[in-house]
Amino acid sequence: MKKFFAIIAALCLGAAAFAQQTPEEIFAKMEEVMNAHEADGMIMTVEIKIPILGTMSTRSWMLGNKTKVVSSTMGVDIVNWMDAGAATSWTYDSKDNKIKIESIDTKDAADDSSDAEMFTGVTDGYDVTLKKETDTAWYFVATKQKTNTNKDDPKTMDIAIAKETYYPVSLSAKMKGVTMTMKDIDFGVSEADVTFDPSQYPDAIVEDMRK
Helix, strand or coil, rough: CCHHHHHHHHHCCCCCCCHHHHHHHHHHHHHHHHHHHHHEEEEEEEEEECCCCEEEEEEEEECCCCEEEEEECEEEEEEEECCCCCCEEEEEEECCCCEEEEECCCHEEEEEEEEHHHCCCCCCEEEEEEECCCCCEEEEEEECCCCCCCCCCCCCEEEEEECCCCCEEEEEECCCCCCCEEEEEEEECCCCCHCCCCHHHCEEEEEEECC
């Protein structure tokens, strides 16, 4: 009987070891899932904690070369639409009830709309270890390798990945005293979500600063 239980225990342990995924495999699956949703567009919340000033929060919608970012600080709503294809941005300020239209550099616009790329190749130049695991998610710490000489890369990142969907739950990094956290990530953005519609602001003052 003892031998029978020992065999069962060994089989269970062996199955558990076989089912255990490495951090690299989990991140590869996450990237695969995100690439599959690339055409759907991404939605995320970004929190930025700045010493003394406090925490700012934005909600972003990204689809192709268009983005929309909504923020609210001290009762003032700021909405920004950016269209890299049209090389134009529109910014609405609820305090002044004003819409500012500006020309933008298409290269800078493409860079600004690439927040999602922080989830791609996240293990490149980093040592990734599993910090903890729950029934719903894996929680990792990515530590910058000494051979990683990119000054723009943070020293450490905290990344959580959902077990059921392999969606990134959150990514948090700190640089120069400022902590940025991406969270509440979802997919499914329509063209209307990221396109400026002047009819939504019929009484706003329009300031066209395009060259």
